[in-house]
Amino acid sequence: NLAEAVWNTLELYGLKDRIMGVVCDNAMNNDTLLESLEAKCVTEGIKFSHKKARIRCLPHIVHLSAMQLLEGISAIK
Numbered sequence: 001n002l003a004e005a006v007w008n009t010l011e012l013y014g015l016k017d018r019i020m021g022v023v024c025d026n027a028m029n030n031d032t033l034l035e036s037l038e039a040k041c042v043t044e045g046i047k048f049s050h051k052k053a054r055i056r057c058l059p060h061i062v063h064l065s066a067m068q069l070l071e072g073i074s075a076i077k
Contacts, residue, residue: 002029003036017046021053025060 010016019037024030034050041048070076 001036003033003040006033006037007040016041016044019046019048019053021055023055023057025057026064030054 007016010019019041022030022034022037024033031050031054034054038048038050038053067076
């Protein structure tokens, strides 16, 4: 489980209560990851909102948009 691995790493380095944001691509499994992290934070009394902490990766979004544009004008297949 990705959330468990991230949580264990945060625990190892003493960072559990220092999460401000998480940069992710648009994959749905990242939504699940952040929801799981929020649940773990709640049980530890740590303030964390998966909705507020999610930071979408801008270069990834630009790349996806450029690919759609290039496909739309038949520059690529």
